[in-house]
Amino acid sequence: GPVALTTLCLSLPALAADLPARVAKAPALVVSPAYDWSGFYLGVHAGYTFGEDDDVSTTGQAAANIANVAGGARPGHVRLDRDGFIGGGQIGYNWQPTPNWVFGLETDISYVDIRRDENVVTAPLAPGVGSLNNTFRTRMDYFGTVRGRIGYAFDRTLVYATGGLAYADIENSVAFFGTAGQLQFAGSNRRTEAG
Numbered sequence: 001g002p003v004a005l006t007t008l009c010l011s012l013p014a015l016a017a018d019l020p021a022r023v024a025k026a027p028a029l030v031v032s033p034a035y036d037w038s039g040f041y042l043g044v045h046a047g048y049t050f051g052e053d054d055d056v057s058t059t060g061q062a063a064a065n066i067a068n069v070a071g072g073a074r075p076g077h078v079r080l081d082r083d084g085f086i087g088g089g090q091i092g093y094n095w096q097p098t099p100n101w102v103f104g105l106e107t108d109i110s111y112v113d114i115r116r117d118e119n120v121v122t123a124p125l126a127p128g129v130g131s132l133n134n135t136f137r138t139r140m141d142y143f144g145t146v147r148g149r150i151g152y153a154f155d156r157t158l159v160y161a162t163g164g165l166a167y168a169d170i171e172n173s174v175a176f177f178g179t180a181g182q183l184q185f186a187g188s189n190r191r192t193e194a195g
Contacts, residue, residue, distance in 0.1 A: 037096045037151075041091070044087075045087065047085075048085060056077060073123070075136075078118050087111055090108035093105055101151070102160065108144055119133060134177070136174050139172075166194065171188065
């Protein structure tokens, strides 16, 4: 008895090694690493901007122009639509110190094609004198931003809030013409606005 059982147990491993494999091994589990938002990036953008909240305003300079604006013979302000194409580029850096929180800085600059002219014809100063032409103009050539970012990442999805400084180059001008078309007043203001 005991001798036969020992022989059988010793021969079983040899028999199993000679048999073909019937069950394939399970593949190794591959876990994809979490997406990392850290690093520098570059980008381009294009779009369309619109707005009509700002007026181009003047009070005139010479006493006659000031009196004409105050009396209504010349318009003191005209509302101009500020619609136009925008396009530019941005550069930024994100830092992800934890699996979910992302912090970043970004700056961008855009060319802006806002060029609007408005011709306003006002009533004559006296009967039979003729009407007065007035041209109001607005221009914006560029704007940019410098912003911070705080966000919450869900792997490849980032929900974030951003805010910072915005700046733009703006030019407004006005020209008053007499009844014969002669230029009587011209004024302009070009500045960089920031906020």
